Amino acid sequence: MRPTSFRHPFKLYTQLKALPSSPLKPIAPLIRNMSSQSLPPVLKKPVKLACIQLASGPDKAANLKHAASQVRQAASNGSNIIILPECFNSPYGCQFFPDYAETLSLPSSVPPTEEQSPSYHALSSMAADNKIYLIGGSIPELCPNSKKYFNTSLTFGPDGKLLGTHRKVHLFDIDIPGKITFKESDVLSPGNKVTLIDLPEYGTIAVAICYDVRFPELATIAARKGAFALIYPGAFNLTTGALHWKLLAQSRAVDNQIYVAMCSPARDMSASYNAWGHSMIVDPMAKVLVEAEETEAIIETELEGGVIAETRKNIPLSTQRRFDVYPDVSEGTVQFKEPSR
Amino acid sequence: MRPTSFRHPFKLYTQLKALPSSPLKPIAPLIRNMSSQSLPPVLKKPVKLACIQLASGPDKAANLKHAASQVRQAASNGSNIIILPECFNSPYGCQFFPDYAETLSLPSSVPPTEEQSPSYHALSSMAADNKIYLIGGSIPELCPNSKKYFNTSLTFGPDGKLLGTHRKVHLFDIDIPGKITFKESDVLSPGNKVTLIDLPEYGTIAVAICYDVRFPELATIAARKGAFALIYPGAFNLTTGALHWKLLAQSRAVDNQIYVAMCSPARDMSASYNAWGHSMIVDPMAKVLVEAEETEAIIETELEGGVIAETRKNIPLSTQRRFDVYPDVSEGTVQFKEPSR
Numbered sequence: 085m086r087p088t089s090f091r092h093p094f095k096l097y098t099q100l101k102a103l104p105s106s107p108l109k110p111i112a113p114l115i116r117n118m119s120s121q122s123l124p125p126v127l128k129k130p131v132k133l134a135c136i137q138l139a140s141g142p143d144k145a146a147n148l149k150h151a152a153s154q155v156r157q158a159a160s161n162g163s164n165i166i167i168l169p170e171c172f173n174s175p176y177g178c179q180f181f182p183d184y185a186e187t188l189s190l191p192s193s194v195p196p197t198e199e200q201s202p203s204y205h206a207l208s209s210m211a212a213d214n215k216i217y218l219i220g221g222s223i224p225e226l227c228p229n230s231k232k233y234f235n236t237s238l239t240f241g242p243d244g245k246l247l248g249t250h251r252k253v254h255l256f257d258i259d260i261p262g263k264i265t266f267k268e269s270d271v272l273s274p275g276n277k278v279t280l281i282d283l284p285e286y287g288t289i290a291v292a293i294c295y296d297v298r299f300p301e302l303a304t305i306a307a308r309k310g311a312f313a314l315i316y317p318g319a320f321n322l323t324t325g326a327l328h329w330k331l332l333a334q335s336r337a338v339d340n341q342i343y344v345a346m347c348s349p350a351r352d353m354s355a356s357y358n359a360w361g362h363s364m365i366v367d368p369m370a371k372v373l374v375e376a377e378e379t380e381a382i383i384e385t386e387l388e389g390g391v392i393a394e395t396r397k398n399i400p401l402s403t404q405r406r407f408d409v410y411p412d413v414s415e416g417t418v419q420f421k422e423p424s425r
Numbered sequence: 426m427r428p429t430s431f432r433h434p435f436k437l438y439t440q441l442k443a444l445p446s447s448p449l450k451p452i453a454p455l456i457r458n459m460s461s462q463s464l465p466p467v468l469k470k471p472v473k474l475a476c477i478q479l480a481s482g483p484d485k486a487a488n489l490k491h492a493a494s495q496v497r498q499a500a501s502n503g504s505n506i507i508i509l510p511e512c513f514n515s516p517y518g519c520q521f522f523p524d525y526a527e528t529l530s531l532p533s534s535v536p537p538t539e540e541q542s543p544s545y546h547a548l549s550s551m552a553a554d555n556k557i558y559l560i561g562g563s564i565p566e567l568c569p570n571s572k573k574y575f576n577t578s579l580t581f582g583p584d585g586k587l588l589g590t591h592r593k594v595h596l597f598d599i600d601i602p603g604k605i606t607f608k609e610s611d612v613l614s615p616g617n618k619v620t621l622i623d624l625p626e627y628g629t630i631a632v633a634i635c636y637d638v639r640f641p642e643l644a645t646i647a648a649r650k651g652a653f654a655l656i657y658p659g660a661f662n663l664t665t666g667a668l669h670w671k672l673l674a675q676s677r678a679v680d681n682q683i684y685v686a687m688c689s690p691a692r693d694m695s696a697s698y699n700a701w702g703h704s705m706i707v708d709p710m711a712k713v714l715v716e717a718e719e720t721e722a723i724i725e726t727e728l729e730g731g732v733i734a735e736t737r738k739n740i741p742l743s744t745q746r747r748f749d750v751y752p753d754v755s756e757g758t759v760q761f762k763e764p765s766r
Binding site for chain 2: 253259260261274298299300304328338339370400405406409410417418
């Protein structure tokens with residue numbers, strides 16, 4: 085059972101310094117929890133967030149132009165953080181990745197040329213022209229040295245500068261016979277990090293892509309490291325979308341008491357892959373605040389730091405976790421940068 | 426990115442033995458995943474599982490007698506694993522725990538006397554009389570030496586012998602102003618372990634109680650250690666029940682691809698605490714197989730190992746996790762036994 089001095093961590097800490105071999109272990113989490121209560125709010129000020137459920141087709145230039153128009157619309161509605169869907173500049177499918185892939189030269193700090201990556205420059209301009217933070221969904225990336233392809237998300241700030249990148253860590257390899265079979269790893273290679281991106285005006289977001297949402301560690305680590313929102317550009321399909329899209333969004337929210345945004349392409353029944361749609365923004369109590377249907381749409385809602393704080397005060401999971409019984413996954417070895425290998 | 430020999434773990438392992446300082450780390454998970462694929466199914470044979478959504482009142486003897494009658498009914502319906510709700514022998518509330526508490530002398534292997542714990546003996550008889558596995562919800566426990574109270578679950582086998590115990594690890598301390606305020610820790614002390622219980626005929630279950638379901642680590646560890654079902658006797662209320670009861674059951678199922686059973690008391694609007702009801706059994710794809718309403722009910726369904734295996738084959742999360750990017754919480758230091766302190 086808990087030591088009787090559980091509510092006096094500093095006294096307990098003193099005791100334990102004198103007992104280095106003690107089996108008691110709740111000290112570190114206690115002290116961390118204590119100190120986190122005096123930290124500033126994870127979301128510094130309210131912000132309007134938009135998911136653009138974009139209808140894309142095979143013409144990349146047209147897709148980029150259309151995305152720019154929709155981003156302009158969302159910005160004019162007052163959204164300051166805007167999200168595009170997975171593979172927003174191309175159809176989704178292993179047969180399309182190589183043709184649409186662009187060279188980003190990551191993790192270099194030198195931007196690619198316009199010729200290497202028209203999408204990079206289009207996204208940068210959308211962010212700068214509208215003075216908004218843009219989580220640019222994802223695009224197929226080719227790394228020319230390794231000849232590997234990735235599914236990569238680029239996030240830009242209001243000055244048009246690149247703030248962070250995420251390569252999809254968990255590739256979409258599933259086989260539900262008669263319903264959906266897909267093997268991204270036939271073409272793509274995986275990323276190798278948890279992605280936290282600082283938006284200076286607001287705080288930290290986590291970005292991951294689609295199938296990554298099935299792996300709760302990314303969300304847990306992000307929330308415990310102070311993110312205010314989990315952003316998932318993603319293209320679920322008619323099988324897994326109906327089964328799990330909303331459930332996974334709400335699961336990540338309820339366990340981490342954090343905002344969750346899932347941004348899908350619009351459904352196109354003439355395409356080879358039919359996206360689920362239903363982009364949504366979920367609040368820290370797991371309530372769906374806004375949800376799109378299947379067709380192209382912009383969904384928007386205001387995020388408030390007070391809602392996160394109130395949820396965490398009312399149901400104080402973050403101080404109730406029992407890291408003396410099980411480990412804290414966020415305190416183990418986590419890759420926050422792409423290893424150079 | 427992944428080493429190119431990713432699909433040849435033994436070759437990779439050989440390489441790494443020659444490179445002990447290599448930053449590559451996917452070896453252990455790969456080898457574990459490889460070996461787990463040749464393990465026997467986590468559920469050895471199909472079994473019918475029942476949740477008894479029991480209506481209890483202030484008369485403990487009457488509650489025990491009524492529970493016995495309902496267990497007999499579920500057994501006669503063919504259920505071989507039967508679950509009772511949290512605090513099935515008493516009303517739920519801090520003011521009731523001391524009056525209803527029984528001495529179990531845990532973790533002693535000597536059973537308490539009939540006088541010390543009538544509920545222990547009643548549960549043992551229910552299991553033996555019907556030759557079923559009984560997860561006996563929970564009862565208030567008093568530890569006479571420490572004078573501490575616990576919320577404790579007892580599981581018995583078909584021979585009436587105690588197979589395992591779980592003391593609620595995360596106490597229900599929440600405060601949603603104007604809706605629900607409750608502080609179990611005013612009276613109760615917490616348990617200190619993850620509880621896995623072997624049911625020899627079927628395999629391993631995990632038992633945790635109510636608020637424990639909000640802490641995904643217990644479920645994750647149990648699933649990765651080979652459990653076929655997560656069993657939560659629990660008494661959510663009209664606020665958190667409406668918000669999160671079903672979501673949490675489905676969340677634990679979808680992330681761990683495992684059966685989940687949540688067993689609530691029936692709702693009693695004349696009691697001081699109004700339980701949510703809605704006992705449910707969820708399958709490894711997160712589909713709700715059966716769900717009670719608010720009133721007393723027995724819900725039953727067949728669990729099949731093939732469903733777990735098929736889910737894990739179709740959406741192969743267990744081989745796709747990236748323990749080179751984030752740690753595996755089940756491989757860290759986990760308390761599976763109550764520490765003697």
